Amino acid sequence: MKNLSGFLAGLLFGMGLVVAGMTDPEKVLAFLTVGAQWNPSLIYVLGSAVVTASIGFAWVNRRMAPLFDESFHSPSSFVVDKRLLAGSVLFGLGWGTAGYCPGPALVGVMTLDHRAALFLIAFIVGVLIYERWFSPTSDLLSRA
Amino acid sequence: MIGGAAVWLYLALGRIAGISGIATQALLRSRENLWPLMFIVGLGVGGWLAYFFVGPRAFPPFDQSQLMPLLFGGLLVGFGTRLGSGCTSGHGVCGIARFSMRSLVATTTFLIIGIITATGLALL
Numbered sequence: 001m002k003n004l005s006g007f008l009a010g011l012l013f014g015m016g017l018v019v020a021g022m023t024d025p026e027k028v029l030a031f032l033t034v035g036a037q038w039n040p041s042l043i044y045v046l047g048s049a050v051v052t053a054s055i056g057f058a059w060v061n062r063r064m065a066p067l068f069d070e071s072f073h074s075p076s077s078f079v080v081d082k083r084l085l086a087g088s089v090l091f092g093l094g095w096g097t098a099g100y101c102p103g104p105a106l107v108g109v110m111t112l113d114h115r116a117a118l119f120l121i122a123f124i125v126g127v128l129i130y131e132r133w134f135s136p137t138s139d140l141l142s143r144a
Numbered sequence: 145m146i147g148g149a150a151v152w153l154y155l156a157l158g159r160i161a162g163i164s165g166i167a168t169q170a171l172l173r174s175r176e177n178l179w180p181l182m183f184i185v186g187l188g189v190g191g192w193l194a195y196f197f198v199g200p201r202a203f204p205p206f207d208q209s210q211l212m213p214l215l216f217g218g219l220l221v222g223f224g225t226r227l228g229s230g231c232t233s234g235h236g237v238c239g240i241a242r243f244s245m246r247s248l249v250a251t252t253t254f255l256i257i258g259i260i261t262a263t264g265l266a267l268l
Binding site: 002005014016019023034050051052053056063067071074075077078079084085086089100102103107108111113115119120125129130 | 160262
């Protein structure tokens, strides 16, 4: 059931990304480029997803446990630190340069978009460089 | 739909739908846990299916000038999401929806830096 649930969540997420237009890096860059051609529509995508998730999380949190696991695994850290800020700055630089973030790139690869494939190869290299030389722990699960 | 998918993952598995984290687990930890890999498979299948509803899409032909931005951007996004513990989905959608101060700070930071970067590059 865990695997099926994960698959279904991914399925819905992937469809949402395509319908929203997040998988078109040119549209993402048009959103991030402020000027005459500015296309702010993606802010509504982010906004509606946040509102939906916010209401849904509050509803789910009334339960003692998730359906197919013994407990919830929410990140428990509340400290804004240099790692968070530096990581977000690097992420913003990369996002603004390529127009891709991880989800849309994964969808793009499945639809044989060569741009997504190039981005994803470099993304994986970036993740592996971090995991190999910069990770303080190997505890990935609590930091998702 | 994106918000609904995040709620479903939290309801079913108690997990936050942060794609960068899930992708990293699928890449490095699939022997311990298979659901992250299944999520990624679902993501691809869902995206692929959605194109039938949205309509077929023609990709622009390969343009060599895109090569460096895509590779450079991918490297920074890969490293940055691990260092900053999240990307657009984990911090931007789920984190803010959970009223996490870390995620609010992270999202504001990468949105502002992303806008400065893209706007700056467009002006060059």
